[in-house]
Amino acid sequence: VVTVVTCALCETFNINMPQNINVLRGSCVTIPCSFDVKSKFENNLDNTCEAYWSDSTSFNSENAKLKPTKEMTGHLKKKDCTTTFNNASLLQSTKYYFRLECDKPLIYTFTQADDPPSPTLTPSTLEVEEGASVSLTCSAPAPCWSHPPALTWSPNLGQSQETLQENQDKTKVRTSVMNFTASHLHHGNKISCTAVYQKQDGSPDVTAEASLTPDISNPPSPTLTPSTVEVEEGASVSLTCSAPAPCWSHPPALTWSPNLGQSQETLQENQDKTKVRTSVMNFTASHIHHGNKISCTAVYQKQDGSPDVTAEASLTPDISCEFIFLFSNEINSNNV
Structure with missing residues (x-):
């Protein structure tokens, strides 16, 4: 899902948002966002500042389609515009604009998808000898920070550990690392990682899967x-x-x-x-x-x-x- 970040009056404002973000209908989505202003505008960041989102560049506080100020997890005075939409189904358009009403607009556009993002397996292929130690990593985007996807391995071949990590662009990703010893029993049998995304609108959970088929060579010769x-x-x-x-x-x-x-x-x-x-x-x-x-x-x-x-x-x-x-x-x- 492509995210385009632009800036009006860039000589005044700089905004940092992820270049790519995935939005799942029916779930929440957190958009990491930060900005900077020239020193002469620092005094404009006070308690009167408010944030708005709209599907049109011509908007103000009166005609904004979404007013998630109360749902913002960031603090505008600290130049943190991170925003959480608890129900991404409200986002009916394919393009939205962000406005900080301290007299200077910030523009942010993104699209949303009905299908969940697929997890990624690292390495993507597995060719090892029997008896070798193997570490597989499954990574799935977590657009809804409060409800990251649950990751499951099939078959479960060994111990696994899950973490929620932050990317450089401030988006988050759920990872699971499974460690096991390669056996001839694994040869040619699919190993899959399934990400389960929970919806916040009451609709059924959705799943996405990534898999590989290991190539396990016989017992090495004596x-x-x-x-x-x-x-x-x-x-x-x-x-x-x-x-x-x-x-x-x-x-x-x-x-x-x-x-x-x-x-x-x-x-x-x-x-x-x-x-x-x-x-x-x-x-x-x-x-x-x-x-x-x-x-x-x-x-x-x-x-x-x-x-x-x-x-x-x-x-x-x-x-x-x-x-x-x-x-x-x-x-x-x-x-x-």
């Missing part, structure tokens, strides 16, 4: 340490397989193929408090291992009854052999 093996036959080798454990109560199971020796599994905690399943396999390098893939497979168990998912990491060892050749010299002795 990691092998070292990533390559180049040793001589007979050397002792220790391979470590690590796989993230986003679900602490059901960490992945790790298996080696082929199983070349003893292995031991542990569940460790990283510095960022995430957890990881590790398996260490120890074996003695042999020429029969040379060029044959060694793999570690992580098996993730689903809690929704769907099939388990697996992820694999592998390497191909380079085992060198040391050949020792024995030479014998035959010495022929001739008896003289």
Whole structure:
């Protein structure tokens, strides 16, 4: 909804109003407004000053269509012309003008809408790996300061917190921040935020929605340490397989193929408090291992009854052999 702010006799007055404002029929609307005058007009701001609104530039206190002086939340002597219309349905025209009757007019025009403003999701798209921490912010304009919209998440994936914030242009916005951990269960399933605007004229509430469809990638592949093996036959080798454990109560199971020796599994905690399943396999390098893939497979168990998912990491060892050749010299002795 476009708001146009103009000023008559701008060499005298400066007025600050939002460039954009949304007005919902049947609800209240608060218009943040402030102004300034040259020092020589400061004395004009006294208790006799009154404010009026009209849908015509040719108006005065007698023919003003709206006289919301009693509904003003601002104080004219403090150069605050903030005005609240408790019933925006009274605003039948698409353009209104504001007049401060201290002999200098201020002009303010705006339009109104029957549909509520849609909330905004930040970020607008979500592409993360399973186990990542996600923070979604839903923002909806609050044209009626005393009755800001109520915000609800569907599904409710975690803790959320609502605040009423003020923009630079003095308009207000209701925000809700929801924090959760990304899961494969969220992949492809719509996440929506609904803003519910309450009407003050007794008519039914109206709603507006914003949504996104998250792209949650599978469990990242496990990691092998070292990533390559180049040793001589007979050397002792220790391979470590690590796989993230986003679900602490059901960490992945790790298996080696082929199983070349003893292995031991542990569940460790990283510095960022995430957890990881590790398996260490120890074996003695042999020429029969040379060029044959060694793999570690992580098996993730689903809690929704769907099939388990697996992820694999592998390497191909380079085992060198040391050949020792024995030479014998035959010495022929001739008896003289």
